[in-house]
Amino acid sequence: MPWQESYETGITSVDLQHRRLFDRIERVHTFAQKKEYSEKEREEIRDIMADLENYVAAHFTLEERLMQDNNYPQLEEHIREHEKFTEKINSLMSSLEGTLAGEDAKINEFLQDLSHFLENWLKGHILVKDFAYVPYIKSEH
C-alpha cells in the first residue's frame, strides 16, 4: 500500500511521520512475502520491529500533544486507540525473539499477522481517526 497524496492531512509534522510509517509498513509487507529468512534477514526484521516500535511511540506522542494543545474533543477516545495499537505491538514484540530463533514458517506467520494488522490500522486509524482531528488543529506548536 504505497503512499498517496490523498493521505495527507495538511499538518506537516504529522504527514512527515505518516509517510515514514508507510515506508516501514511497506518493508514489513515485503518481508511477509518471503518464504525463507537468512540470518541477515532475521537481523533486519529485528531492526525493523525495534524501529517501528520507537517510531510509533514518538508519533503517538506528537499526535496526542497536538490534539491536547488544540482541545480536540475526542482526545480520550483517540488515545485509547493508540493504547490498543501499542498493546498489540507489545505482544508481538514479546514473541519476536522466540520467533526469530525458529522456523521460517513461524517468521512468515508472524510477519503476515503484523502486516495485516498494520494495513488495517492504516485504513481504519490513520485514514479515518487521524483525519477526524485535522479540522481542530489550528496550530502545530
Ligand SMILES: [Fe+2]
Ligand atoms: Fe492517531
